[in-house]
Amino acid sequence: MRTVDDPYHEGSRAVQDRLGVRAVADHIGRSIGPGIREVAAAFLGLQPMLVIGAADEAGRMWSSLLTGTPGFVRATGPRSIAVTGGPPAGDPLTAALATEGNDVGTIALDPRTRRRMRLNGTAAPTARGFVVAAEQVFANCPKHLQRRTLLAPVPAQAGAVRRGRELTPDQQRFVRAADTFFIATAAADGTDASHRGGNPGFVRVTSPNELCWQDYPGNAMFLTLGNLEGDPRAGLLFVDWSTGGTLQLTGTATTVFGAAGRTLRFTVTETVETPHASPLRWSTPEYSPANPPVRDSV
Template structure:
């Protein structure tokens, strides 16, 4: 069975990496293998991507003591945590049969794995029936140490139709963000990383970033080929504040590479959303130098 849909195949063909994609695609399976189950059980955070009840894509952060995410069989992942009531995906995770993409990323080891499937609520959180399970390489992951976990104390949630000046500075200083996209086959949650400034704030309602060379799968860009909806998550690793953006994205293919442009529809800022406090980053040696223009 082809692990890629027509959108990903179209991008792979355009760039000329179908053979490489075929090779990497063999790692995509439906089972949660033992090594993946162990990895999940050690993680204090999980990022999830899905559409809200209005169809807009969001990327949200879940945290807990290691063990709050665990494999409960070869095809099932259980999450014993919920989102704060103010999170845009609360209703989606309370519904049966929600298409979700998840990514477990460990900054301490520069390891990450993705699990996409269908979610349903439980008494303690939710479960996901896996449809795609795979790991990604450590490229563009900044290394961080977990310094502390403090009592949760969510601040007042701020909702805006576009980025404020402070939020724009937050985005410009980021070295990491997560992106949720969707296709007819389901949802996906991915990671993007680079040196601070790799995300450009073109205006209060437009961002751009270079699409760096990766694993040739083109799951995110493949989804955007057919469905422009996207949700971004930025995290202040030292304070736990999250910035969630929903909107649309497109990819521009040029002679000097690929540029992604994101149009903001809504912004949700939650102070101290995460109880985790991380160290300053050790930047990935794979991060390219910043270009003068996007």
């Protein structure tokens, strides 16, 4: 379990020790705390979107995209944020966000500035949306974040939700072309939402029910991989930056450690596709200079 003196649980520590990065993780871990600093509060107030991860009423993990006019996410104190509104109709986390006491992980990512901030805690519904009592707040470096310009928003007109048990051929092509996705994972002491980025093709579709991607070197915290050490549930979110569409996947993930690096293998159990889920429209990307070349196989 995490403590005040150690922000990592046993799963993250096991991965850090396996890879020999505990000292680096200890140094970076000093930035993790429950408090929302003034600069973090200002950053949140400028964001038009927030990604949230949580388990639904059946225990399945999902990542969802929330959007609104800047200010729809705001710090309401040194250890809490308020979110106005909620996910689009038909989103798998609608019921969870209307229930008090659910663990959630959030990530505010700004493609315009390649900055991101993560806040994990416990959610409770309000008359206008929900609040999150913060337990972990921290920023990450801009590694593997693609830069995009925010174009003029369009009226929100989410299309009919399409549900399935495996990826359709069009969804497979969409995933293969992705340069960014979000992943939600959980442990006994909380939920986390994180980002993965790379050049198009860094996510491979090996069957209608399986994806895999190389785990690029990051901040050495290994919060996602640490959670998966003890709980394989995961929820993925892919965003169509040009149309506002979203593809949400739930299933299980495992880490394969090899001489050439780490590979994550994700098994799809359910899919939710929502055309035009977001009113936001973004430009074509300027890829991060940190993105490695895409390997032919992982």
